[in-house]
């Protein structure tokens with residue numbers, strides 16, 4: 001394996017071993033103090049863990065980690081296998097793929113969404129396994145996992161991804177940062193563990209690790225049961241807020257999965273910023289359930305703004321004194337976000353533009369304006385009403401490339417314009433022509449290059465994946481299926497052959 005060593009930020013390793021309960025113990029012991037703490041602003045703990053009716057139902061939380069035990073009693077029927085990078089590449093095979101041979105991912109998933117030990121008790125968990133049975137991985141393992149999340153999540157509905165790991169920026173961390181920024185830009189709330197200190201356990205600046213340094217991510221430090229900053233927690237200005245991560249005096253209990261016990265009722269104690277981060281992920285899922293169209297920045301800003309100020313002791317000067325608090329009033333609506341996955345089909349003197357809905361900011365989108373640009377100037381605009389996501393520009397010049405930009409509007413106002421997409425040259429496909437897929441300019445998003453022809457149009461066209469070409473056999477409408485990397489759901493494109 002090439003690449004730099006990557007370590008899950010799990011301080012259990014520093015303590016020698018994670019302490020797990022005996023297999024005879026089939027339920028967590030006592031009240032989950034981490035839940036008790038985050039539904040109130042100040043100590044002492046009141047013994048109440050309930051935070052009201054929100055459960056995260058209908059919201060997806062991606063756990064990018066060591067896998068998740070899908071049958072664990074805390075999570076059963078709510079865990080879905082995503083991508084298992086380590087089983088796919090054969091470097092650390094588990095059966096079934098996406099399951100957890102370490103314990104860390106199941107612990108983290110339980111804190112985000114366990115039925116009694118977690119915050120979002122009915123959220124869906126999607127396991128993206130990038131770390132091996134020792135909780136370790138490498139940058140090249142993590143990248144495809146993050147890309148898969150980007151390709152897989154539903155457009156326009158906030159999804160959450162928890163990353164309880166990190167790597168020094170110097171160890172190719174910039175590659176991870178880039179992927180995390182792309183995830184956030186496309187509507188995923190990303191929660192990140194701030195890190196558990198250096199090799200000797202000494203805390204350092206979270207701005208020096210990836211992805212903790214990504215501004216748009218929610219980077220989470222850890223506190224003890226007494227609201228003191230945890231002895232291992234990284235610090236500094238890149239931290240957004242703190243949440244319970246525990247220490248030797250009181251650890252964090254959650255679902256566990258060890259190969260030896262192979263039990264759906266195993267629980268374990270662990271400490272670390274790895275434990276603090278999924279609590280924030282769970283809170284994000286509650287907010288997303290309440291207002292599914294919220295944009296990432298609205299959720300992230302609200303979580304930081306609602307954190308209790310001034311209660312944490314022992315912080316360094318540059319670290320924010322903000323403690324996670326599950327305030328659950330609705331968030332004020334904003335203008336919509338940027339449209340993404342813009343695809344353009346060229347045809348004879350025309351263009352068809354399709355796009356995915358952006359986040360609506362918490363207020364329904366009333367229209368979308370599509371601008372057509374030539375040489376940097378807007379030469380035409382078309383408006384699509386309401387939920388319509390497609391427009392056609394006619395009467396264009398063949399042989400010309402245009403640019404497309406889209407802005408959605410709701411009752412608050414117009415959202416940011418999408419990034420401009422350059423179209424392929426406007427032209428039609430004619431009988432007998434063989435066209436490179438790339439020249440058709442269908443897709444600006446994460447898709448495979450695997451294409452196929454819908455059965456109804458096999459006499460009109462065929463595709464050759466080996467040469468990446470479409471062959472136009474005769475006049476008519478050719479329907480080509482394109483598959484997303486992640487869920488393999490085909491997307492249909494119609495090409496008129498003249």
Ligand SMILES: [Ca+2]
Pocket residue numbers: 035036037038039040045046047048049
């Ligand atoms: Ca409480």
Ligand SMILES: [Ca+2]
Pocket residue numbers: 214215216217218219238239240
């Ligand atoms: Ca941040």
